[in-house]
Structure formats: C-alpha cells, structure tokens
Amino acid sequence: VASQLKSSGLLRTQGLVGGKWSDSYDGKTIKVYNPATGESIADIACMGGRETNDAISSAYDAFQSWSKTTAAERSKLLRKWYDLLMAHKEELAQLITLEQGKPLKESIGEINYGASFIEFSAEEAKRVYGDIIPAPLSDRRLFVLKQPVGVVGAITPWNFPLAMITRKVGPALACGCTVVVKPSELTPLTALASAELAIQAGIPAGVVNVVMGNAPEIGDAILASPQVRKITFTGSTAVGKKLMAGAAGTVKRVSLELGGNAPCIIFDDADLDVAVKGTVAAKFRNSGQTCVCANRILVQEGIYDKFATAILGAVKNMKVGDGFSEGVVQGPLINEAAVEKVESLLRDATSKGAKVIHGGKRHSLGFTFYEPTVVTDVNNEMRISREEVFGPVAPLLRFKTEEEAIKIANDTNAGLGSYIFTNSVQRSWRVAEALEYGLVGVNEGVISTEVAPFGGVKQSGLGREGSKYGLDEYLEIKYVCLGNM
Numbered sequence: 213v214a215s216q217l218k219s220s221g222l223l224r225t226q227g228l229v230g231g232k233w234s235d236s237y238d239g240k241t242i243k244v245y246n247p248a249t250g251e252s253i254a255d256i257a258c259m260g261g262r263e264t265n266d267a268i269s270s271a272y273d274a275f276q277s278w279s280k281t282t283a284a285e286r287s288k289l290l291r292k293w294y295d296l297l298m299a300h301k302e303e304l305a306q307l308i309t310l311e312q313g314k315p316l317k318e319s320i321g322e323i324n325y326g327a328s329f330i331e332f333s334a335e336e337a338k339r340v341y342g343d344i345i346p347a348p349l350s351d352r353r354l355f356v357l358k359q360p361v362g363v364v365g366a367i368t369p370w371n372f373p374l375a376m377i378t379r380k381v382g383p384a385l386a387c388g389c390t391v392v393v394k395p396s397e398l399t400p401l402t403a404l405a406s407a408e409l410a411i412q413a414g415i416p417a418g419v420v421n422v423v424m425g426n427a428p429e430i431g432d433a434i435l436a437s438p439q440v441r442k443i444t445f446t447g448s449t450a451v452g453k454k455l456m457a458g459a460a461g462t463v464k465r466v467s468l469e470l471g472g473n474a475p476c477i478i479f480d481d482a483d484l485d486v487a488v489k490g491t492v493a494a495k496f497r498n499s500g501q502t503c504v505c506a507n508r509i510l511v512q513e514g515i516y517d518k519f520a521t522a523i524l525g526a527v528k529n530m531k532v533g534d535g536f537s538e539g540v541v542q543g544p545l546i547n548e549a550a551v552e553k554v555e556s557l558l559r560d561a562t563s564k565g566a567k568v569i570h571g572g573k574r575h576s577l578g579f580t581f582y583e584p585t586v587v588t589d590v591n592n593e594m595r596i597s598r599e600e601v602f603g604p605v606a607p608l609l610r611f612k613t614e615e616e617a618i619k620i621a622n623d624t625n626a627g628l629g630s631y632i633f634t635n636s637v638q639r640s641w642r643v644a645e646a647l648e649y650g651l652v653g654v655n656e657g658v659i660s661t662e663v664a665p666f667g668g669v670k671q672s673g674l675g676r677e678g679s680k681y682g683l684d685e686y687l688e689i690k691y692v693c694l695g696n697m
C-alpha cells in the first residue's frame with residue numbers, strides 16, 4: 213500500500229509551511245505505526261514551536277489576501293479540493309486503514325463523510341449574509357457585516373484522521389480564514405495527503421499549513437501567538453480544558469469537541485430489531501472509538517433480557533481483524549494505552565458486580581485487538597459509566613421508569629451524543645427535550661452529517677461543527693452605524 217501511495221504523491225512525511233513541504237529544523241523525525249501489525253509505516257517530521265511560529269506567520273500573511281478573495285473564488289477552490297478528495301477516495305481510505313486501523317469499508321465511509329464538509333463549505337461560502345437593522349433614529353442606517361476571524365489553529369485527534377480536519381478547515385476557508393492544522397501524531401499521513409490535494413486544487417500557499425511533532429510545544433506556540441485569533445480542538449476533555457485556559461492569555465475564540473458519555477436508552481415500547489441494530493452501530497463503529505459512541509446502554513426492565521440476548525447474537529458474529537481483510541468489522545484499538553484503559557474499566561466493573569456475557573479480554577490476534585464485549589448488571593456508579601470507554605465494550609444498565617432513565621442519562625459532566633429507542637412519538641419528544649445533550653438520535657444510531665450541527669453541552673464542549681451554524685464559529689460580527697444622513 214505504501215509504495216502505491218508514494219507513486220501517487222500522496223505519501224507525505226514533512227510538514228507544510230507557507231506552501232512548502234519542510235522538515236523539522238533540527239531534522240528530528242518520529243515514527244507512525246500500523247496498529248494492526250505494529251509495523252512502522254513512515255518517519256514524519258517532528259516539529260515544535262519554531263516551525264509552528266513560521267506556519268502562523270505564513271497563515272497570517274496569506275490571510276491578508278485570502279480574506280479579500282470573493283466568496284465565489286473560495287467556493288470554486290473548495291469544490292476543486294472536494295473533487296480531488298473524491299477522485300483519490302481509494303488511496304486515502306487505504307491510508308486511514310493503514311495508520312488508524314478501521315476496516316476499509318469504514319475508511320471509505322470516512323472519506324465520503326470527511327469530503328462532504330468541504331463540498332458543503334464550498335456551497336455555504338456563498339451564503340454568508342450580513343443584516344440591515346431598522347434604525348432607531350431616522351438619520352441613521354445600521355448594518356451588520358460578517359468577517360473572517362483571522363488565523364485559526366486547529367488541533368485534531370486520531371479517530372477520524374480526515375473528517376476531524378475537514379470539519380474545521382472547510383468552514384474556516386469558506387469564511388476567509390487561514391489555518392495552521394496540527395493532526396494527531398498517530399495519524400498524520402491522511403492529513404498530509406489531504407493537504408497535498410489542497411495544494412493541487414490551487415488553494416494558495418499559506419492558506420493551509422500543517423505542523424506535527426511535539427504536541428504541547430505546538431499547542432503552546434498557537435496559544436501564545438496574538439496573530440492566531442481562534443483555536444478549534446477535537447480531543448480529550450483534559451487537553452481541551454488546558455487549551456481553553458491557555459486561550460485566555462490572548463482572548464482567542466474557542467471551539468471544543470471533547471469527550472462524551474453517550475446514553476443509549478432502550479424503552480420497553482421500542483422495536484427490538486431497530487434498537488439492536490442502532491445500538492450496535494452506535495457502540496461498535498470504529499471499534500467503539502468515537503466521541504459519540506454509546507457509552508452506557510440503559511435498558512428498561514421489560515425488554516432487558518430480550519435485548520441482552522439479541523445484542524449478544526449480533527456481537528458474536530462480528531469478525532475481528534486487520535482492516536484490510538475482507539469481512540472484518542472490528543479493527544484493532546489505536547494503541548496499548550487504549551487497551552489498558554478498557555481492561556481497567558472492565559476490572560472495576562466486574563469487581564463491583566457487573567457480568568461479562570461475551571468477550572472481556574484481548575483477542576487471540578494479539579497486538580491491540582480486543583474482543584467485542586457485552587457486560588450486564590452495570591450501574592451508573594462504576595467507572596465504566598463515568599468515563600469514556602473508547603473501546604468495543606457494551607455495558608448494559610437496567611432501569612424501571614422514564615424519569616429514572618433521564619436522571620441516570622443526565623448524571624454526568626458530559627453532554628455530546630445520546631440515543632433513544634421508542635415507538636412512542638410523545639416519549640420521543642419528551643425525552644429528547646429532557647436530555648442534556650447536544651445531539652439526540654431517535655431510533656437511529658448513526659446521525660452525524662455535514663448538514664446538521666454537531667457539538668456538545670456541559671463539559672463536552674463549545675460551538676458546533678457542520679451545517680450553517682458551523683460557519684458562525686469562524687465569523688466575527690461587525691456593527692456599522694452610518695450617521696448624520
């Protein structure tokens with residue numbers, strides 16, 4: 213796969229600063245690994261503060277002209293970038309499976325999903341409208357202009373190596389901002405390949421910059437720079453809080469997509485097949501490594517046993533293996549630390565009375581493969597219900613009433629994804645309104661799309677990505693008063 217990618221020019225290992233591929237200034241590199249085999253795939257530039265400061269300067273210079281291009285010009289370039297991403301769908305998907313591990317079919321899905329944010333941004337670029345406000349005095353006219361915030365620092369995680377970047381860069385560019393992207397060091401190759409395609413699309417030098425290497429140093433340089441006017445981050449709650457605090461020094465705008473603790477509530481009146489299919493999709497996608505994965509599966513007592521049996525049946529048939537192998541639906545976890553976290557959460561749960569009814573240990577394939585797992589008799593006090601599992605473990609909790617389910621669901625500091633399964637229209641509305649979450653799936657386990665706003669409440673974050681609302685994150689509002697007319 214690697215040699216095929218190399219010949220197409222998409223295997224990039226250097227950072228992108230001011231339109232030039234560049235090594236780290238001290239020549240340092242770090243390795244990228246295939247989580248399914250443990251083999252090293254590439255040595256990438258290990259950059260730090262100095263390279264980041266140069267990337268910020270490039271982005272700042274580029275902003276002066278990019279922000280003055282017409283929306284139609286930016287739209288055309290974004291559309292071209294989208295077309296190139298789609299034209300290279302197969303290679304990009306292989307790159308994702310290679311460095312991230314998800315099954316190839318899911319990687320193809322991520323290219324479609326990730327690229328859709330660029331397409332949508334190309335369309336929305338032309339629809340950033342201001343306002344004219346009826347004036348309170350007859351000799352005045354009041355206008356609202358929307359202008360790009362400026363240079364944006366975008367820091368992204370490894371679980372969606374393309375989509376987490378395009379969700380940020382698409383709307384930023386559409387609004388006239390320029391960006392310095394820092395992808396995860398675990399999955400930089402997809403980010404670099406997509407940046408290469410941005411160049412091929414004709415997006416001017418300095419509009420998109422990519423640096424990676426020493427994450428805290430890069431983060432600190434972005435935070436310290438008064439030229440960076442906005443920071444957008446997807447990742448752990450702990451790092452998000454650090455960035456939010458660090459942004460205070462220069463009063464940057466902040467968007468955060470942090471950890472979730474998604475409840476998936478199955479009511480007695482749910483359609484069992486729909487509930488099982490939706491729950492499995494919400495739980496086991498990307499081997500459970502998404503921030504909207506079902507973390508707690510709350511099942512009403514009347515349907516609990518039937519549901520447990522049905523989900524067990526679905527999980528038993530899951531093929532685990534290398535994402536490149538035919539029929540595999542569960543790839544490896546990203547690294548050893550991820551497996552250890554799952555093990556520690558399960559140990560805590562079983563020591564407090566939870567029962568493993570399927571899986572519950574490392575897979576015989578070795579490395580970071582973990583058996584798809586179902587655990588029953590979980591309660592909301594166990595660590596597995598308080599923390600993000602980020603692995604292929606489905607914990608089932610039992611509840612009696614709707615009120616109790618809502619209380620358990622909301623008893624967490626997180627508030628990103630949530631799911632309910634019921635055939636009652638009234639209950640759908642009642643519960644959807646009562647859930648303290650940014651997203652609610654009703655009878656549906658996979659709801660993310662570029663046309664709808666994605667984001668969390670409480671400690672799951674700030675701001676929204678996707679949809680018309682996603683553009684607001686990259687726009688300043690300016691009030692202009694024309695007086696003495």
Ligand code: ADP
Pocket residue numbers: 367368369370394395396397427428429430431432446447448449451452454
């Ligand atoms: P995850 O558990 O998804 O790896 P992290 O929050 O650790 O979550 O990582 C998300 C992104 O944040 C990655 O690109 C990572 O390199 C980056 N990151 C980690 N620590 C810092 C930091 N101190 N400053 C800036 N970025 C950081």
